Amino acid sequence: MQRGAILVLSGPSGAGKSTIINASSDEIGEYYFSISTTTRAPRVGEEHGVDYFFVSKEAFEEDIKAGNFLEYAQVHGNYYGTSLKPVRVALSEGKLVIFDIDVQGHRLVRAKMNDITTSAFITPPTLKALEDRLRARCTDDEEVIVGRIENAKEEIKAVDEYDFTIINDTVEKAAKEFVIVAKAARLKQSSEDEEKFITQWLSK
Amino acid sequence: MQRGAILVLSGPSGAGKSTIINASSDEIGEYYFSISTTTRAPRVGEEHGVDYFFVSKEAFEEDIKAGNFLEYAQVHGNYYGTSLKPVRVALSEGKLVIFDIDVQGHRLVRAKMNDITTSAFITPPTLKALEDRLRARCTDDEEVIVGRIENAKEEIKAVDEYDFTIINDTVEKAAKEFVIVAKAARLKQSSEDEEKFITQWLSK
Numbered sequence: 001m002q003r004g005a006i007l008v009l010s011g012p013s014g015a016g017k018s019t020i021i022n023a024s025s026d027e028i029g030e031y032y033f034s035i036s037t038t039t040r041a042p043r044v045g046e047e048h049g050v051d052y053f054f055v056s057k058e059a060f061e062e063d064i065k066a067g068n069f070l071e072y073a074q075v076h077g078n079y080y081g082t083s084l085k086p087v088r089v090a091l092s093e094g095k096l097v098i099f100d101i102d103v104q105g106h107r108l109v110r111a112k113m114n115d116i117t118t119s120a121f122i123t124p125p126t127l128k129a130l131e132d133r134l135r136a137r138c139t140d141d142e143e144v145i146v147g148r149i150e151n152a153k154e155e156i157k158a159v160d161e162y163d164f165t166i167i168n169d170t171v172e173k174a175a176k177e178f179v180i181v182a183k184a185a186r187l188k189q190s191s192e193d194e195e196k197f198i199t200q201w202l203s204k
Numbered sequence: 205m206q207r208g209a210i211l212v213l214s215g216p217s218g219a220g221k222s223t224i225i226n227a228s229s230d231e232i233g234e235y236y237f238s239i240s241t242t243t244r245a246p247r248v249g250e251e252h253g254v255d256y257f258f259v260s261k262e263a264f265e266e267d268i269k270a271g272n273f274l275e276y277a278q279v280h281g282n283y284y285g286t287s288l289k290p291v292r293v294a295l296s297e298g299k300l301v302i303f304d305i306d307v308q309g310h311r312l313v314r315a316k317m318n319d320i321t322t323s324a325f326i327t328p329p330t331l332k333a334l335e336d337r338l339r340a341r342c343t344d345d346e347e348v349i350v351g352r353i354e355n356a357k358e359e360i361k362a363v364d365e366y367d368f369t370i371i372n373d374t375v376e377k378a379a380k381e382f383v384i385v386a387k388a389a390r391l392k393q394s395s396e397d398e399e400k401f402i403t404q405w406l407s408k
Contacts, residue, residue: 115364127405180384180388183384184384184387200330
């Protein structure tokens with residue numbers, strides 16, 4: 001059976017992750033973009049099953065107890081997590097599963113599925129560039145922007161835990177690098193179950 | 205300063221490593237193919253500085269004492285090793301340095317230069333295919349072939365230590381995969397010194 005592969009993307013909000021993925025989508029082939037589950041209320045324009053799976057706190061906590069999360073965390077009183085089931089389905093179909101999760105989430109995915117995981121930290125070239133971008137898009141309150149910046153200052157320190165760093169100075173260059181990373185991630189699926197591979201390789 | 209990256213290739217003699225590299229050379233850009241140093245006598249047609257650097261046992265042992273080897277091993281009474289100096293020069297020029305070394309050599313390179321190292325194990329699809337290839341090329345005595353096969357049986361067990369496995373069933377497919385691996389290896393050079401990167405990223 002073919003087995004899929006995991007590509008974890010982290011990096012500050014405002015790094016341009018979605019833009020880079022969209023600019024690369026023709027070249028990276030079919031993938032499943034993992035949708036997180038959260039207990040926070042939907043914002044204007046957000047759709048259930050597109051932006052997030054929105055669930056109640058009770059439902060989330062039941063899923064925690066049942067071991068249904070690949071990773072989860074509590075941030076500002078809200079839960080955020082990745083349900084195992086859709087990931088397992090996509091992997092069993094041999095797909096590349098892309099996660100947009102934070103440093104903490106990356107560590108948990110590594111701990112559980114290290115052998116099929118590739119990761120990239122995507123960031124604007126400097127903290128100043130990040131601030132300029134967050135302010136230019138005018139979608140967040142000043143308080144939210146300050147929070148994102150403080151968060152970015154912490155997250156950047158984990159850059160060495162990632163297989164690759166993609167510096168988004170131009171979308172064109174970053175997308176080119178992202179295509180290489182996505183193809184490399186997909187190559188990992190061929191390694192599948194190593195013990196099985198070795199046994200088969202040795203059998204006449 | 206730009207810093208290069210290392211790509212370690214391992215796999216049984218007869219896996220088709222040279223063929224794959226040659227078939228990919230237009231696409232992977234400039235690289236430095238590391239030449240090993242050995243104390244074994246040159247075979248017919250082998251050239252000093254092309255196939256190996258051929259040196260005396262005394263010279264080799266002096267270099268060991270002086271810490272001049274990135275990795276070395278003794279096989280059937282002969283030394284084989286990789287001198288640090290040309291590797292350092294190529295890395296400081298920002299080049300991709302490709303090594304064709306065994307499982308043991310890979311471990312030593314990992315131990316010393318893990319952060320800029322990517323590795324791939326290249327193998328024919330099965331042991332049977334390897335035997336057929338070794339016999340078809342008619343360059344080795346039966347004794348040498350048997351030795352290579354026994355060696356391959358051991359080396360395949362280390363396949364999980366490598367970032368990628370490239371199965372050479374067709375040169376075309378294997379070369380395509382190799383190009384992805386080589387480009388991914390080169391991307392690692394952008395991570396350079398992470399501490400420096402973080403400091404620069406945070407400075408206004």
